[in-house]
Amino acid sequence: METRELRYFVAVAEERHFGRAAERLGIAQPPLSRAIQQLERRLGARLLDRTTREVALTEAGAVLLTEGRAALDAVDAAERRTRRAAVGPGIVLVSKAGASEELLAKLLDAYAAEPGAVEVDVQLCGPAQQERLLRDGRADVALLHCPFDSTAGFDTDDLTTEGQSLFLPAGHPLSARSELRMADVAGVPLPRWPLPDGGYPDGPGPEVRDTMQLRQLVSLGRAAAVLPDSARHGLVDDVVAVPVVDAPRVTTVIAWPPHSRSRAVADLVRCAARL
Amino acid sequence: METRELRYFVAVAEERHFGRAAERLGIAQPPLSRAIQQLERRLGARLLDRTTREVALTEAGAVLLTEGRAALDAVDAAERRTRRAAVGPGIVLVSKAGASEELLAKLLDAYAAEPGAVEVDVQLCGPAQQERLLRDGRADVALLHCPFDSTAGFDTDDLTTEGQSLFLPAGHPLSARSELRMADVAGVPLPRWPLPDGGYPDGPGPEVRDTMQLRQLVSLGRAAAVLPDSARHGLVDDVVAVPVVDAPRVTTVIAWPPHSRSRAVADLVRCAARL
DNA sequence: CCCACCCATACCGCAGGGGTATCAATGAGA
DNA sequence: TCTCATTGATACCCCTGCGGTATGGGTGGG
Numbered sequence: 001m002e003t004r005e006l007r008y009f010v011a012v013a014e015e016r017h018f019g020r021a022a023e024r025l026g027i028a029q030p031p032l033s034r035a036i037q038q039l040e041r042r043l044g045a046r047l048l049d050r051t052t053r054e055v056a057l058t059e060a061g062a063v064l065l066t067e068g069r070a071a072l073d074a075v076d077a078a079e080r081r082t083r084r085a086a087v088g089p090g091i092v093l094v095s096k097a098g099a100s101e102e103l104l105a106k107l108l109d110a111y112a113a114e115p116g117a118v119e120v121d122v123q124l125c126g127p128a129q130q131e132r133l134l135r136d137g138r139a140d141v142a143l144l145h146c147p148f149d150s151t152a153g154f155d156t157d158d159l160t161t162e163g164q165s166l167f168l169p170a171g172h173p174l175s176a177r178s179e180l181r182m183a184d185v186a187g188v189p190l191p192r193w194p195l196p197d198g199g200y201p202d203g204p205g206p207e208v209r210d211t212m213q214l215r216q217l218v219s220l221g222r223a224a225a226v227l228p229d230s231a232r233h234g235l236v237d238d239v240v241a242v243p244v245v246d247a248p249r250v251t252t253v254i255a256w257p258p259h260s261r262s263r264a265v266a267d268l269v270r271c272a273a274r275l
Numbered sequence: 276m277e278t279r280e281l282r283y284f285v286a287v288a289e290e291r292h293f294g295r296a297a298e299r300l301g302i303a304q305p306p307l308s309r310a311i312q313q314l315e316r317r318l319g320a321r322l323l324d325r326t327t328r329e330v331a332l333t334e335a336g337a338v339l340l341t342e343g344r345a346a347l348d349a350v351d352a353a354e355r356r357t358r359r360a361a362v363g364p365g366i367v368l369v370s371k372a373g374a375s376e377e378l379l380a381k382l383l384d385a386y387a388a389e390p391g392a393v394e395v396d397v398q399l400c401g402p403a404q405q406e407r408l409l410r411d412g413r414a415d416v417a418l419l420h421c422p423f424d425s426t427a428g429f430d431t432d433d434l435t436t437e438g439q440s441l442f443l444p445a446g447h448p449l450s451a452r453s454e455l456r457m458a459d460v461a462g463v464p465l466p467r468w469p470l471p472d473g474g475y476p477d478g479p480g481p482e483v484r485d486t487m488q489l490r491q492l493v494s495l496g497r498a499a500a501v502l503p504d505s506a507r508h509g510l511v512d513d514v515v516a517v518p519v520v521d522a523p524r525v526t527t528v529i530a531w532p533p534h535s536r537s538r539a540v541a542d543l544v545r546c547a548a549r550l
Numbered sequence: 551c552c553c554a555c556c557c558a559t560a561c562c563g564c565a566g567g568g569g570t571a572t573c574a575a576t577g578a579g580a
Numbered sequence: 581t582c583t584c585a586t587t588g589a590t591a592c593c594c595c596t597g598c599g600g601t602a603t604g605g606g607t608g609g610g
Binding site: 044047058066069070071073074077137150259260262 | 279318320361535
C-alpha cells in the first residue's frame with residue numbers, strides 16, 4: 001500500500017464526499033474514485049458504501065481510517081525527523097504554555113550542563129496538541145500531565161507529582177478559605193479546554209487555549225480554575241491559590257516515542273529522572 | 276514520502292550494498308540508485324555516504340532507518356488489520372507458548388461468555404516475537420510478561436503478579452530445598468533465549484525458543500530455569516519447582532496498540548481486568 | 551417530471567519508474 | 581605499477597499508471 005493511496009482514502013473517509021476530498025487533495029474527482037476502487041481491489045475489501053447521496057464507511061473502512069491515520073503520522077514523523085537530523089543535531093521539546101515552568105527551566109539547565117548536550121528547541125502549545133506533535137515528528141520529547149494528557153503509545157518517566165489548587169481572583173468568596181474540597185468547587189464555572197478535534201465542550205465557563213491565557217482571565221476576575229500547585233509559580237498578587245485537598249494528584253511525566261530513543265533524547269530523559 | 280521509497284531505503288541501509296538490496300527488492304540496481312538519489316534530493320538530506328567499497332549511514336540516514344522501519348510497520352499493520360476486518364469480525368491474541376496457560380484459558384472463557392464476543396484467534400509464539408506481531412498488525416492483543424517483554428508503544432493493563440521458581444529435574448541437588456535465593460541459582464547454567472534479531476547470546480546454557488521446549492528439556496534433565504510460578508501448572512512429576520524468593524516478580528499484562536482500541540479489543544481488555 | 555447532485559466510466563497525454571548497456575572510481579593482488 | 585574485479589552512477593529506452601477532461605447514469609428533492 002502506498003502512502004498516496006492512504007492519503008486519498010483518509011481524505012474521502014473524513015469528508016465522506018469524493019468531490020470535496022478531491023478538492024482538498026488538489027486533484028480531480030475521477031482519478032480519486034479510481035484510486036479508491038483500485039485500493040479496494042488490491043486489499044480485496046470494500047471500504048466505502050457509496051450511493052449517489054452519501055458515502056459511508058464499512059467495518060473494514062473504519063479500521064483502515066484509524067490505522068491509516070496512525071501510519072501516515074508515522075511516515076510524516078520519519079520525514080520530519082530525518083529533515084531535522086540533516087540540518088544538525090538538536091531535539092524539540094514540547095510543553096504546555098504556562099505549565100511546569102520551574103521544572104522545565106531546571107531540566108534545561110541540568111541538560112545543558114551535560115557533556116555532549118545538543119541544542120533543545122522548546123515549543124510551547126496548548127494541551128492535546130503535544131500528543132499530535134510527538135506523533136507526527138514535529139517534536140521529540142514532551143512534558144505531559146497525567147491524568148489529563150494521554151500517554152498512549154509513548155514511553156514515559158515520572159518526574160513530579162503534586163496536588164491541585166483552585167486559582168481565583170482575590171476578593172472571590174472562596175479566596176479566604178485555607179483549603180477546599182471538590183464539593184466546594186462544584187458551583188464554580190470552570191474553564192473549557194479544547195477537545196482533541198479543536199472544538200469546545202458545552203458549558204458555562206470561558207473557552208481557553210492555554211494556561212497563560214487562563215492565568216490572564218483569572219487575574220482579570222473573569223475565570224477560576226483548578227490547576228496543579230506549581231502554577232502558583234510566578235503568580236501575580238491579585239490571584240489567590242487555595243489547595244483543593246481531594247483533587248486528583250497530577251503527575252508530570254517526560255514522554256518520547258518508544259522507537260526513537262536517540263542518544264540526545266536518552267540523555268535528556270536520564271537528566272530529567274535525576275531532578 | 277512514498278512507502279516504496281522507504282522500503283528501498285531500508286533495504287539499502289540494512290544491506291549496506293546497492294546490489295544486494297536490489298536483489299532483495301526484486302529490481303535492478305540502477306533504478307534503486309536513482310530512487311535513493313531522488314529521495315535524498317526530495318528530503319534535502321544526504322542519507323548514505325557511498326564509496327565504491329562501502330555504503331555507510333549518515334546521521335540523517337540512521338534516523339530515517341529507525342523511523343522508517345516504524346512507519347513501514349504501521350503501514351503493514353493498517354493493511355493487515357483492514358484485510359482481517361474485511362473477512363469478518365474477530366481478533367488475534369498472541370501469547371508465549373507454554374506461559375500463562377491458566378490465565379489465558381480463563382480469559383478466553385470469560386470473554387466468550389460476553390455478549391457481542393467475536394472469535395478470538397489465539398497465536399502462540401516465542402518471546403520477542405509478540406511485540407513484532409502486535410506492531411505489524413498480525414495480532415491485535417498480546418499477553419506480555421514484565422519485566423521480560425518490552426511494552427514500549429503499547430497500552431497495557433496489569434493482570435497478575437507472581438514470583439518465580441527454579442524449575443529443575445527431580446534429583447538435582449537443589450531440588451530438595453524448600454526455597455532458594457538468586458545467589459543459589461548463580462551456579463546453574465540458565466537457558467539462553469533468542470535476542471530480538473533472532474540470534475542467541477553466548478553462554479553455557481542450552482538455546483531455547485519457547486517455554487514448551489524448555490519444559491521438555493527440563494524434564495529430560497538437560498536444563499534448569501527460573502520461570503514464573505504459574506509455569507508449575509500442568510507440571511509433570513519428574514520436574515520440581517522451588518520458589519526463588521528474591522527473584523524479580525513477574526507481571527502478566529494485556530497489551531494492545533493504543534490507536535486501535537476497537538470494540539472487540541476493548542471488551543476483551545475489560546474482561547481481562549475483571550479476572 | 552425535471553433537475554441538480556454525485557460517483558463511475560471512457561479516453562488521452564505524459565511523467566516517471568524500471569530495464570539494459572556502459573562508464574568511472576577504487577582498492578586488492580600480482 | 582599495472583591490471584582487474586567490484587560497485588555505484590549515468591545514458592537511454594520502453595511502458596505502466598497517474599492525472600486530466602468529457603460524459604454517463606442513478607437518485608432524491610422540488
